[in-house]
Amino acid sequence: MPSSRLFANNRVATLVTTGYGTNCEVECAHAATLAGADTVTIAHFSDLLCGETRLDDFNFIIFPGGFLDGDDLGAAQAASIRWQHARDYEGAPLLDQLRRFIERGGLILGICNGFQLMVKLGLLPGFDGRYFERSVSLLNNASGRYEDRWCSLRANPQSPCVFTRGLDVIPLPVRHGEGRLVALDESTRQRLEKDHLVALRYVHPDTLEPTQEYPYNPNGSPGAVAGLTDPSGRLLGLMPHPEAFHHPTNYPGWTRGETPETGTAILANGVRFLRQGDKV
Numbered sequence: 707m708p709s710s711r712l713f714a715n716n717r718v719a720t721l722v723t724t725g726y727g728t729n730c731e732v733e734c735a736h737a738a739t740l741a742g743a744d745t746v747t748i749a750h751f752s753d754l755l756c757g758e759t760r761l762d763d764f765n766f767i768i769f770p771g772g773f774l775d776g777d778d779l780g781a782a783q784a785a786s787i788r789w790q791h792a793r794d795y796e797g798a799p800l801l802d803q804l805r806r807f808i809e810r811g812g813l814i815l816g817i818c819n820g821f822q823l824m825v826k827l828g829l830l831p832g833f834d835g836r837y838f839e840r841s842v843s844l845l846n847n848a849s850g851r852y853e854d855r856w857c858s859l860r861a862n863p864q865s866p867c868v869f870t871r872g873l874d875v876i877p878l879p880v881r882h883g884e885g886r887l888v889a890l891d892e893s894t895r896q897r898l899e900k901d902h903l904v905a906l907r908y909v910h911p912d913t914l915e916p917t918q919e920y921p922y923n924p925n926g927s928p929g930a931v932a933g934l935t936d937p938s939g940r941l942l943g944l945m946p947h948p949e950a951f952h953h954p955t956n957y958p959g960w961t962r963g964e965t966p967e968t969g970t971a972i973l974a975n976g977v978r979f980l981r982q983g984d985k986v
Contacts, residue, residue, distance in 0.1 A: 717744045718980045721764040725751040726785065727819075728772035730949060734817065737949035738768060741973035742981070751788070754803070757795040761803040765980055766813045769820025771881065771947060781844060781884040782822035789827055801838065808837060813976045814941045815869065818882050821933070821943030825887075830943050831894075831903050832936035841890045842898075842934070844945070848926025852883040856958060857924055857946060859932050860909045860916070866939030867905040868979040869972045875914055876967045877957065878946035885925035885945040887934070898934070906933035906944055940979075948972040 720743040724731040735746045743766065749759040761767065775784035792800040808814070808829075816824040821844065824830045828840040847853055856879050861870040889895035898904055907916045907930040908923040916930035917923050923930050925945070933944030948969025954960050956968070 716981045716983050718742070718766055718977050719744060719764045720746045720766040720768065721759070721761070722746065722748045722768045722770060723751060724748055724770065727774045727776060728770050730770040730772055730817065730947065733949040734768045734770040737952045737970050737973050738766070740952055740970050742977045754800060755792060755794055761807045764812065766976060767807065767815070769814070769816040769823050771818030771820060774819055774823065777884070782819055782826050785823050786826035805837065811940065813868070813980060815973065815976060816943035817947055817949065818945055821945055822884065824941070824943040829941055830934045830936055831898060832941060833897065841894045843888055844884050845886045845888055846884050847882070847886055847924065849920060849924070853885070853921070853924040854881045855879065855921055855924060857922065858909050858911045858914070859906045859946060860914060862902055862905055862907070864902040865905040865935055866902065866937060867935035867942055868939045869942045869975045870905050871975050873967065873971060875909065876969065876971070877951070878948055878969050879950050880924050880946045882925070882945055885927060887927045887931040899929070901937060903935050903937065904929065904931050905935040905942060908932050
């Protein structure tokens with residue numbers, strides 16, 4: 707497994723992508739700064755095409771939330787096609803940069819629309835290192851409506867995910883219309899479970915057990931799946947928004963003295979992993 711020692715002094719250089727309907731890039735950049743990243747750059751997709759920004763200069767990528775291309779053709783579907791066919795200013799496929807980024811040990815965090823992009827690009831679940839092979843997707847919520855509410859999540863302690871290390875139950879808000887995870891076939895679903903690639907699940911706030919009950923599972927995702935990782939643990943996609951809970955006062959219960967772990971802890975785990983030069 708590649709080491710995360712990518713830069714001198716284990717500096718953490720974070721890229722937050724934007725463009726074509728992304729709307730959470732500033733919040734993600736702020737959360738990455740709070741998490742301890744040394745540098746945080748917000749770059750439009752076109753900057754990658756013209757060479758103004760190159761993935762080789764970063765070791766942490768965040769694909770933020772939003773509504774890429776208005777969710778036409780399905781959430782992030784048009785964006786995944788753009789990535790698959792785009793070429794940089796030298797004429798090389800842009801996916802070559804993304805493939806190199808993964809191979810040299812970089813971290814990727816996809817949030818909501820960013821998670822939708824990751825599954826439709828085939829970055830997740832990435833069985834046996836076969837990235838860019840699509841085997842899961844995110845469909846319309848079972849409720850038939852856009853969901854904007856706080857949910858309770860529980861991290862899987864057996865997951866290889868570096869972002870969820872040491873976390874247990876954490877509340878985060880969801881804001882999506884297409885968050886119901888489905889697998890290509892039953893063998894794919896079983897392998898997600900067997901390999902502990904379900905990094906986060908929706909849980910009932912009273913029992914703290916995975917639930918299919920609405921609205922605690924806001925989209926009806928089978929197995930209460932809220933987030934997936936790849937076998938390396940370096941890629942994480944999740945529907946809830948950790949960047950939207952970066953301060954205690956973001957939480958609805960803060961006036962009652964409730965101070966749960968903030969979503970920044972997810973990003974801080976990624977920064978810590980890169981800083982320490984860990985191996986999964």
